[in-house]
Amino acid sequence: MKAVVSGLAAAFCLLAFFATPTRADTKVILGIFYYGCDEPCQGVQSELAESGYDVKMDVRNLHQDISRLPALLEEARSRKVDLVITHGTSATLGTVGRLEDADDPRFLSEIPVVFTQVADPFGTGIAESFERSGRENVAGTFNRVPEAVNIEVIRSYDPDFDRLGLLYNSNEENSVIKHDELAALAPTLGVELIALEIEPGVSGPPDIDRIPARMAELAEAGVKWVYLGSSSFLRQNGDLFTETAVKAGIAVVSPYESLVRSSSALLSIAAREEDVGRLAARQALAILRDGKTPGELPILSATDFAYVVNMDVARELGRIPPFAFLQVAETVPD
């Protein structure tokens, strides 16, 4: 009896195998994500699924380790995937390099690449302008508000605001670029920037234990508001960063909404990360389904930005949002 059942099962499996149509035309996307399949990754998947187009995304988690990237690029080449999606500044730089690296064989130039969650694609030399990326195989998305907006948001929340704190780490290029940008911008807006490198002189990731000390230094310098800037390291250690800040009486303004919703950042003006992922998926579909050339697509900007305020943190810091702010802001917890 058992043999009959086993045989039937085997026959069923064989039938099922051969009856399943071959999916030779299914497009394959290799998704290289810095933190694994987080909100942007889920956004890509949802949008692809909802499109009804025959495409699948194989997710690869970098585990915040750029050294894993060459192997993933090799996989993309060998499997001849149809498109690569990169998440974050470091992953993107490792995949396509800068504009001047167009002929560098280390980077992908034959496979279409869509980048997402890059803080400043133009400052880093990944893309030329909003109108086009500057390279035939590269398209992308943009999801940040101008830094001047972040500063003005703080001012509208706290009219006495005149000093902005910043912690950065030099092992991430985007973190350094953001520091330089703010150093140039802040004085023009009448704000003093007090920027501290978390652990100077270290080429790799800084020691997380340095964060509380650096935060205390900022508090000592009279900083009431600190900006998270652009740092995967700080984002990864968001809980520690934001809680330390609150303890030091400093409010955190974050470009990542999740740090307001799930950690102790006070305020963010940002697009939903899932929405940013959906934007990347739309770029991918435009290339794969609609036959567009990546380099001719404009860099898609995220919309649907929101002020999000963590009311628990606001109360703890004694900084209740102004009345006008509450008319437009989303507050957490709901």
Add this chain to the structure above:
Amino acid sequence: MRFRSWIVTTLVIGIALAVLSVLLVLQHNALYSALLRQRIAVIAQTTAETFRPVLDLGLPITMLRDGDKIVARGIAIDPEIVAVHAINPTGIVAYTTGTKPLQLSQEVLTAMRLADRDAWGHETADMIYSGFSIHRETGGPLSGAVVVEYPHGPLETASQNIVRVTLHSAILILIGTSVLAYILIYLVLDRPQRRLAALLRAYRQGQALEATASPDRSQKHGGLDAELSQLARSLHDADEAYGKAQRAIGAFAEGQPVSPTHRHGHSEEAAPGQPGRLKALILARVLPITIVLLVASALMLGTVVMRAVTRSIEPELAARTDLIGTVVSENVQRALESGIALDEIVGADRYFGDMLERLPEVAYIAIATGRIVIEAGERIDPYLAPPRERRGVRSHPILRDEEEVAYVVIDIDPRLIAQRFRDVFLDAAVILLVTILLAWEAMLLLTGRTLTGGLARLQRLSAMQAACDFSKRVAGNGKDSIQAILSNMSERAEALHESCARAIETAAAPSRHALEQIGTRFGLSPGGPKLLETSSFSDIRLALFLFAAADELPLAFLPIYTRSADNIWPWLDQSVLISLPLAGYLLAIVLMSPYARVLVERFGVRGLFFAAALPTLAAHIGLFAASTAQEIILWRAVTGFGYALVTLAAQDYVLSVATRADRDRMLGIFSLVLFGGVFSGVALGGVLADRLGPSNVFLVSATLIAVSALLSRWLIAPGIGKTHSQQETATDRTSKWRVLADARLFALIFCIAIPGAVVLQAFVSYLVALTLNANGASAAEIGRILMLYFITVMAISPLAGRLEELLRLPGAVLCLAGAAFAGLALLPVAMAPSQLTMAVAMIGTGAGGALVRGTQVSLALSLSESNVAGPGPTAVLGALRTGERLGSIVGLVFLAWLSGVSGYTAATLAIAVWTLAGGALFAIMGGKEFLTKRWTSQ
């Protein structure tokens, strides 16, 4: 006579009530629509304020998450709202509560672009739109806007109610006044009617008319009896003259020649050129009744309708206050829902303070729990707040966990509400005034034509026949006793003409000459009697009034209308562009004026009036259909041609029908009628534009011009004007410029006349509408303020001529005073433009303009008589008129450019300085002499 008088009075009152009803309903609808828009504006504004923080950061409106939820709050507050849209500066809808159109309609976007203030509105047949624009900084580029769509239904319901009340009231008032008119007219015309009937009966029965014409009776019962006696004598003498003529012709026919005799002795007394006073005397009895009943019925209807209007708008005002309370309550509720306590709220006072700045009628907003927790603005002094105002009203509870934790307190400023009602009454007063002016013109025409026309013709024809003049007849189409006598007299005249012609034909040569002499003596000719023309100024005044009103209807909005049109000359400064319709209009007048006289002589007044009205009618239709500023310039210039020809033709008509002694008085009345039309046009144009839309006002103008043209065709006798002498047509064109060599005339033209004309054309006709529009005034408000200028001119002009004698001042001093008045009156509006300062400027420039206008012509004529050798008064007046018109065109274009570069107030200041400096220069050039009569009498 009594029946006709009653019909005419009823008809005039009926016309007045109909016009008044239409205008009051239009005014109510305009007001209700404005209030509705203002109420909805609260939603538009508060929704826009929610988007403002995002836009103030320089982010596009499309970047805000959940914008659809924000716009949906509006509908939650007022479910009657059809849709709320948030749009980006190009009009693309970013968020909406409805189905998302790609873009709002172009007319709504045009209304947004043309608005000088953040709050704006638009209305279509189905929808009322209220918008609020968001600018990052004052005067900065548009960041976005919120537009609320509201159904037309509530306005239509309110309008139908007012129409019902107005119609019922008007019918009742008309019936009442008509009955009263019948009784009063019966009483005042009873005796004249009986006397006239007796006279006519006696005449028809061939009784001795001498008895009815006894001098004793005529002296005893005043002018009317005297005139009736005169008529009786004329009829009697006419009979005698007829018999004499018959006998004279018959004698020749029978070969018994009689010696020619002189015409009847009464010929001097009742010469054909002197119409009898019977018409005037009867009118003097009827007109006061008509006027009193007309004014009383208009006032009654105005009062009843205004009460209905007040009842109609009061709930709308209260609804706005209620809505503001709801919005405040919702805002606080939203803050509480974020988890904070009422006393933790920060920045609400500032938020509500900003809100108060945009809601002028709200003086104070507070959130109270028993004590005031949040407040903005200032509480109203209880002495200022009448009980019916919503002062300190507790409303709109704020809930937490379904329990009331606070409530909203709103104080409405009663002064602003009172001002709103005052404005309503002022508008109604203007409408009343215009209606009475129009009814007055209609009344003069109707009474002149139908009531006393037959009597006047009878008096005139009988006087002519009594003086042995049988050269005229009247066309008979009536069946009353007067018409029967007129027909009888006409038939007699025709019979005499015929028998005389027959006698001449059959007579032998020697007798023929004598017969021809008899024919000449009795005004007989082979062609038969000619039609008696009884022309008077009243025949043309309604046509002139309507034409002037139609011409000025667009004054309150023409610059704004031109600004909204497409410009196919992008290289031209917009301010200059919008002055060009006016400049083209003035230029057309300058170019056409010299030819008007020649054309009148060629075509007659009737022909020219009608011919000029046709292209003007076409031009107004062109203005209605115009889509570009260039079309508006072209068509407005055509209206300038028409205006020049029609007004000068009408002036020639006055000169033709007035006796020499009456000429100055008639010309004065001509000016009053013209200004009355201008005044009515300006005042009504704004009201109509507010309700019908500016382009449709041109159709109203076209209709009025068509009526005016038809009236001119029907009422003006064909030959008038054609026989005018050829004098002055060949004036040496260059001679008028040679007169400028005289320093005093030069000073008069350049320092007084041109600045005065610039005040009228550049300020009154151009800058006033633009300045007031920029300050948020509606077209009706602009019209009402502009009207002050014309009403002041109408009031002061008749005085200007007398002041010289009364104050014993030389004309030069009055000119100087006029310039100073006008210049000084402009200063407050140049410093702080507002409706009040503009009203002051209108009165001041109107008074100044009237003084200058009233004295500059006589001053120039005095100079032509005493100082200027050669060219004479025609050249001097030509130089003055052409100089001031050309100067005003140049001044207008220059000041339009200046207003574009430096703003309206700078342009106004420039006109003030120009006027004052001109006056000062005039004084210096005149020196001490102008303080004495020597200035003009050297």
